Amino acid sequence: MTDTLDTTGSGSDDSEVEAIDRDLDESAAAIRPGKVTGRRAPQEGEVVVARTDVPWLTRYLLGTWADIRLASRDAAAKPEMQRIDGLSMAEHRARVLEQCRYLVETGQGLRAFPVELGGANDPGGNIAGFEELVVADPSLQIKSGVQWGLFGAAVLHLGTEYHHRTFLPDIMSLKVPGAFAMTETGHGSDVASIGTTATYDEATQEFVIHTPFRGAWKDYLGNAATDGTAATVFAKLITKGVDHGVHCFYVPIRDESGAFLPGVGGEDDGLKGGLNGIDNGRLHFDHVRVPRQNLLNRYGDVAEDGTYSSPIASSGRRFFTMLGTLVQGRVSLDGASTNAAKVALQIAVTYGNQRRQFTAGSDTDEEVLLDYRMHQMRLIPKLATTYAAAFAHETLLTKFDEVFSGRSDTDEDRQDLETLAAALKPLSTWHGLDTLQEAREACGGAGFLAENRLVGLRADLDVYATFEGDNHVLLQLVAKRLLSDYSRRFAKADFGVLARFVVEQAADKATSGSGLRSLVQRVADLGSTARSVSQLRETAAQRQLLTDRVATMVAEVAGALRPASKLSQKAAADLFNQHQTEIIEAARAHGELLQWEAFTEALEGPAAAGMDDGTRVVLTWLRDLFGLGLVEKHLAWYLMHGRLSPSRARSVRLYTERLAARLRPHAQDLVDAFGYGPEHIRASISSGAEKARQDEARAYYAEAREAGTLPAPEPKPSKKR
Amino acid sequence: MTDTLDTTGSGSDDSEVEAIDRDLDESAAAIRPGKVTGRRAPQEGEVVVARTDVPWLTRYLLGTWADIRLASRDAAAKPEMQRIDGLSMAEHRARVLEQCRYLVETGQGLRAFPVELGGANDPGGNIAGFEELVVADPSLQIKSGVQWGLFGAAVLHLGTEYHHRTFLPDIMSLKVPGAFAMTETGHGSDVASIGTTATYDEATQEFVIHTPFRGAWKDYLGNAATDGTAATVFAKLITKGVDHGVHCFYVPIRDESGAFLPGVGGEDDGLKGGLNGIDNGRLHFDHVRVPRQNLLNRYGDVAEDGTYSSPIASSGRRFFTMLGTLVQGRVSLDGASTNAAKVALQIAVTYGNQRRQFTAGSDTDEEVLLDYRMHQMRLIPKLATTYAAAFAHETLLTKFDEVFSGRSDTDEDRQDLETLAAALKPLSTWHGLDTLQEAREACGGAGFLAENRLVGLRADLDVYATFEGDNHVLLQLVAKRLLSDYSRRFAKADFGVLARFVVEQAADKATSGSGLRSLVQRVADLGSTARSVSQLRETAAQRQLLTDRVATMVAEVAGALRPASKLSQKAAADLFNQHQTEIIEAARAHGELLQWEAFTEALEGPAAAGMDDGTRVVLTWLRDLFGLGLVEKHLAWYLMHGRLSPSRARSVRLYTERLAARLRPHAQDLVDAFGYGPEHIRASISSGAEKARQDEARAYYAEAREAGTLPAPEPKPSKKR
Missing domain, CATH: 2.40.110.10 (Butyryl-CoA Dehydrogenase, subunit A, domain 2)
Structure with missing residues (x-):
């Protein structure tokens, strides 16, 4: 499990950032196959311009x-x-x-x-x-x-x-x-x-x-x-x-x-x-x-x-x-929470694109909030997660419709639907709350006013985390499903056998209940990808890292719980309790993988056929930010399990920051693509009022400078004093 | 930086858990010096019983x-x-x-x-x-x-x-x-x-x-x-x-x-x-x-x-x-947020000690919520952080009083006070919100009712994160102070010199502005402690890990920003912006260290002289949970920087879980020690009403079982069907 670990130095940040930028350029170039061959740097005019077709994306969403x-x-x-x-x-x-x-x-x-x-x-x-x-x-x-x-x-x-x-x-x-x-x-x-x-x-x-x-x-x-x-x-x-x-x-x-x-x-x-x-x-x-x-x-x-x-x-x-039969409550909360996150980001990104605060690179012009790296890292990864949650919700709702319309209504379909809903609802309801709160804080005092919607939506959505099934209880249901699938297949194998089969078996399980593709073959490549830093961003590498984590966690928990069948009810319950947090974490990882798979399917699946190249570049970056963001969130796990070397692990953060910076010019398009009008958003700070205020203030000072009526700054005290 | 990295296997969880339990037993035994020598297992009767003197602790807080x-x-x-x-x-x-x-x-x-x-x-x-x-x-x-x-x-x-x-x-x-x-x-x-x-x-x-x-x-x-x-x-x-x-x-x-x-x-x-x-x-x-x-x-x-x-x-x-002169707003928000966290935990822990849900180890008796490991890990680490924040606040308020009473009011005192307030107010206001939310969710639907206080307090405290100085802006102020202290001392040294001095210098800096002890000597021992798993819990090891992280982060950022002085204003601002998230993270780490130092001072300082041994055991575990919780939170950093080996890193989580389990029987005492009466808490779910309801339900079933009036469960279907 340590064969991917390398001990070479981490290199300087500068050259790594350059390598990452080159990789992102190439990824954009590679979107249009045939135009650019291999991984050489794209020539002038060859690169696909990252540009979002907003009306198309609105309809797609x-x-x-x-x-x-x-x-x-x-x-x-x-x-x-x-x-x-x-x-x-x-x-x-x-x-x-x-x-x-x-x-x-x-x-x-x-x-x-x-x-x-x-x-x-x-x-x-x-x-x-x-x-x-x-x-x-x-x-x-x-x-x-x-x-x-x-x-x-x-x-x-x-x-x-x-x-x-x-x-x-x-x-x-x-x-x-x-x-x-x-x-x-x-x-x-x-x-x-x-x-x-x-x-x-x-x-x-x-x-x-x-x-x-x-x-x-x-x-x-x-x-x-x-x-x-x-x-x-x-x-x-x-x-x-x-x-x-x-x-x-x-x-x-x-x-x-x-x-x-x-x-x-x-x-x-x-x-x-x-x-x-x-x-x-x-x-x-x-x-x-x-x-x-x-x-x-x-x-x-x-x-x-x-x-x-x-x-x-x-x-x-x-x-x-x-x-x-009552699963639809969970399904609808999953969708509604994601919609609330969309509204929150539409408000905070719009405001962040208009609001100026502090001069940094200039004596006179203040910076737009969203040009600050911290502000980008507060909002743009949440935008990526919101897209992932939206695509995952479409998968869930489709599954729900298949079952409840009777088109595909077997016992197994129902179980898959319930597992899928139980995995996604906790993630999306928590994400909705986190996003509303981050948006609230990112809008400062204005975000705290009821007229700007964020506090009211957050107050209302608070209970989504515990009703229609408490989120932690739902995640335990998911974990039990993962564990029972696991034990059904390996009931008679000893742990050595289990260990050998873990990758293949759990990779398959990771998508059971999701209706998504089987990953067995891809995961069988474990260890052969992610050799260079830039490959971290490749779809196969992301899939491998995320799937392997679910698989390994399930296998580890299953191994730890194996003695339970020979224990008294009380002792077995104690054993389960000792591993409860791991169990829940495995379920969460499963849900995250489902979101990532849904995002990837939205990029690669048949429905994506009409997507133009520019949009595909932007959405691919966004999916990469989501995927690598998950890897970053669980980085300690990848390091402890020898899946990433320390130097490669360091590059994960560089990647997410560079991706957020790349996506920054597209953030407005990506929130506009949610398709809400001012009649839905109804937040005065995202109405353009802030831009009007900023423009008025800048014009006032520019005019005064021009006219020479601006008071002089206080002279610096002489050094003698 | 990799000299502490070992590549031995992680061992089985069971034996590690046993080792941790043994260590915790010994730590309790070691509280009374002279009674137990060395690290041998304590003899019957020698161990100090972990027991909180609630009235004394209330007064202490x-x-x-x-x-x-x-x-x-x-x-x-x-x-x-x-x-x-x-x-x-x-x-x-x-x-x-x-x-x-x-x-x-x-x-x-x-x-x-x-x-x-x-x-x-x-x-x-x-x-x-x-x-x-x-x-x-x-x-x-x-x-x-x-x-x-x-x-x-x-x-x-x-x-x-x-x-x-x-x-x-x-x-x-x-x-x-x-x-x-x-x-x-x-x-x-x-x-x-x-x-x-x-x-x-x-x-x-x-x-x-x-x-x-x-x-x-x-x-x-x-x-x-x-x-x-x-x-x-x-x-x-x-x-x-x-x-x-x-x-x-x-x-x-x-x-x-x-x-x-x-x-x-x-x-x-x-x-x-x-x-x-x-x-x-x-x-x-x-x-x-x-x-x-x-x-x-x-x-x-x-x-x-x-x-x-x-x-x-x-x-x-x-x-x-x-x-x-207006720093007092920040000081008072730091204290008030911590008080709100106390109220939240008093409610959630009391409810968690009375509320029963799901049978696990028994056919008839449902488990108390706080006996679930997940519930422990949701609430007890927050209890540890609340104690840390409370002790840190006392340090801050004392500093404030010294300056504003004129007893110790130099320019440097004022700067230190402002830095301390700017470091602590973000951490405590965010902690207050997180704790109120976790408590709300831990109380389920009951937590969402206004009568149980949590939602109202959270709604009110929301804006504490952005007023009297936006939390992110405050953390940048702290970072600038850390960086300017750093550059003042090392203005003329090249990076090689800096690197050699980093540990000593930044360790000192990490506590500048805090009024806390100098850590230079202790940190000079870097690499020589934390040799065995159990030593992770030792005060010196925790201090080293936390201090080293602040020191290294500041030195790394300072190194990265070093070219700025030779750049144009615009290019320098861009360079700063590229490192903005690291800068803020360094300030956050500094604030966390200040909290940990304040907690440790509360255990070891002169004011702790009247603390009895039983209380000291409990509070030491709580401090350990806080300290190791921080290490766990930043585990990827410690791994990437070679400060912890993968196997030792794995044991951190085992430790925090064992500590939470050890503290679980003391959780009620620890929230009662906040000293609030029902007239302050005013939450019907922590009034004892839940216990009365649970007792009534259990008595009802027990009586029916006794009287033979309980309906029989449905017979299992025969296997043939």
Whole structure:
């Protein structure tokens, strides 16, 4: 594992920077094959000019559901659909409920529902449309997501024809706003352990919904505090003295006057860190009776006589199948967080291109912020990650659409989809928050004003990191999938065998669940690439470094956990716990690889056929910045594992800085390509106002200098004093 | 640089973990010298039991100004002094203004002012008191900071006896609320470039305050939107056609009815991301005339005839001297951010000790969150950093008090104070935000509710990272100081000479400005320590690793910038820009070293004499976690520079995980030692409510199991199916 380690000196920075610049020039030249041969320096006129075709790239980023996204952006552009800062909680809630009604009128919230009920049977398009609402007001995105993506989707996916016919029309029309009552005060991510019970009473053919203790109150439910008149309540189904695990029930909770029905109670969660346009609240049930038919019975049913039946024999698999139908929440958060990062960067890059501060290379002209290297390194790598997350999201949404449209809906497809969503949602929601915060700080005091949007978006998106599956819990799910794939193949091999197969096997696994290409062959080349500094930037070298890391981490963890099967439950749990941070880190690395693969596919795949050479140069640099940025982030790992020599490791940072500097002139194009207009951005600092101010100030001084009216600077004190 | 690199294998984790555990046991045993000799394993009964004396540690953390801090906490405990979530901006502003009046009545805001005017002439105690107000409402801390720490302090420190007599009484009594009008829309951190002018008119013996263009509007000023009736306005002083640079003027802005005085205008900054109890706004001046005496003339004066004079000949030094008097803002943000981190950890650790989720080692009992390794690694290293930041803050505040009380007030003292503040304020404000966010996520959905405080505190503290000096700009100031100290000593040496002296010289420099001990001798041992894995944890090894990094980074940057003196202004600026991220990273490393030194001093210095052995064991582990955590964070650097071998580098992570596990049973004590009561914390999830809920749920199931009423689990499907 140390065969790639070299011990030659690191050389001077200057010559390395020159070598990197030469490499980047050549990479641009090499984009147009045939024009430039080999790796010689390009001749005058041969180099492809790095230049972004913004309209083309905008359309490319809009992806498969471009028209639906554009229609949703049009809706989000309407002032009445947008957040007003400073509303009271009650006013904000009322406004968002009204906005939801608009989505009903235009049919924009209903695409996922069956055609015969007025929907479009278009699961992918439905999510694409929702994601775009985040630019209007994240409360609107989430409130409508609660109504149709959770409450309605539970009826759609967990119910059967009776429920669709009986409940969906009023859910779709918002006549019945509803809560998705899964989470309890005592149990969030661990849904299997909820306390609410639904006990079948054969005598009356009813289920009795009951909350046995305070921790089993349903909590954090949108629509529960004020608006909801029904709820899809998750509870343990008990019949004939047997607990069949968590199932979902349709439960009316309020009458037409808004008062709780008998036996139902609750309270308001009150003010939150954000998303205050949604009325989150708590619910509890004191032996509330609903008809037997109110069990959403697609995956488990109870006959009149109390006999339980299910098409899925294993209660564990049944549980995960039921939860799996609700994966769309995670999918849409992945997309919405990435959209918020786009907005943040559009604001911060535009401002950074107009704002001037400190003179450096001149006595009179102040520098534009984005010309500072630090500012470039704060924003441009985040731009690269945002592109990676956007392309990865398109992959995820496509997979989701294939499964939920039924086009490709096997058990394995569903598992792959869930793993993909669980890997990407944590990365994109954290990236959204980090980007909003970096953008906020990069805009200084102006970034802290509500009128510039960044603080409001960040406050709203904060909870995306923990709802619809806590990010750390999701990463553990991913890791368990990676480990179980690993152990299934190598159950009987001893560790020596494992070690020999690690690269091939884990490389394959690294992309399982992603729908991306198999990397086995490429990774078999391990050790033969990345020989020179410049080769670090090559696609194959990046792929190898990233894939090898996932593979090795999974193999290492699997090896460490190997004794667990021979241990007591307690000791095995302790062993797992000792390696928990490594497990989560392996899952994160897997997610990062998926993002990188999606970016690379966007450059090399069939969809990229229409990309012009100039755009390809810019996007390739951006992908390289993302890939080498990941290597830099995990540089200690590569060094400790002998994958990079110290001198080569040093060049990684030189590369990311040079790439950011190369991309700096393209940063505005790259944020403009997100395709948002001022009606979506709505930040006064990115409106051009800052440029007008800067121009006015510069003109004032230039004029005064010209006219000789500028006061003289204070003379320097004489040396004698 | 590679002489410490070894190429032996990394060994198995198990044996390494055992070695680490043995080392930690021995370290505890070694705490009581004489009882245990050498490094043999401790005998039964010899080991000092790690146990925190919470009351003693609370008092220790309260530090020099303990009584003032306690009095301020008493004030912060009063409900009428506390934030109410959900108030409108107008209501919140009115409430905070009222709270400021309470501080006047009790004299708590006035300690910095002269005794003869009713103050206490106690600059350190004054800041200590302010910092504690952050637990009541950060808006109160900052609003009172604006009134007395900025507006009043400008009059106090930049004015002379006339101004003190004329203006301070009404400022102190809050009869005249005022704005500190330094920042402009166009210029924040670069104060020297503000556009507002104050031109002396000999005919009327007045200064004419004027805003020449939109970018020169004063902006983000607390008290400017509604409350302020005067302002200390920073403007370029122009007399006899010469621009003498930025000076400060006392300018009335509103009449008693609240209307702007003639020539003065402004607007409200409106809603912000937080701190909405403060009325930030903009001001502009159209040839507003103030008497000559309204120039705060301590560092520069204009005679009746327009002749300018100053006790400081150099306009540059004069400018920095004037700004330097306002360092207290940075000092108090450093303390307040650290206090907010304490509150966040008290909440998250308490909740993590009560909240249960997922069964792991048992079929029935769920695990407490803090027993998960990932949860430990999310919170306990942040606890270590909070202690480091708290001890470092005590060092800073002591230095501040020495300078501002006049006890030790040379030019060098002031420069050291400014460097120390500029190094620590970025680290602590970012740490505060990171900790609040990690605590928020660690508390899941409950953390997102306003009632649990974390989101509100985070929203308020967001701007601490960019006001009173943008964090990145401050770190550049620190780096420039490090580089100028370096070049002063080595101005004439060539690079070969520099390289030989680097360790000694930069080690010394690393603590310049800190008032901490010289490290020259210890660092001269470079390469001779850290020979075995366990020695990584030794104080000397940690010091060496951290100091060496600062020293080497400064020397490397200085070497890279060496050609600048021979270059054109433009080329020199480009060279500096190419190394900007390294420069900032060196300053950050310096700040981290200062924190580590302060923590170590708190363990070893005279003040630690009363510390019992059990507490010393716990705090030593905590310091080790902080120190090794820094090494881990920068592990790639240590590897690339040959300071750690790959195998030793791997053990760093094992150490930090083992230390966190060791500290886990002490986490509650360590947050309780912050000394906050429920009246300060005010988070329902850390009130014991979660424990009550968990206990109730567990009792419910235990009782049902006992009574045989728990439904049976669904039988496993037969294998045949």
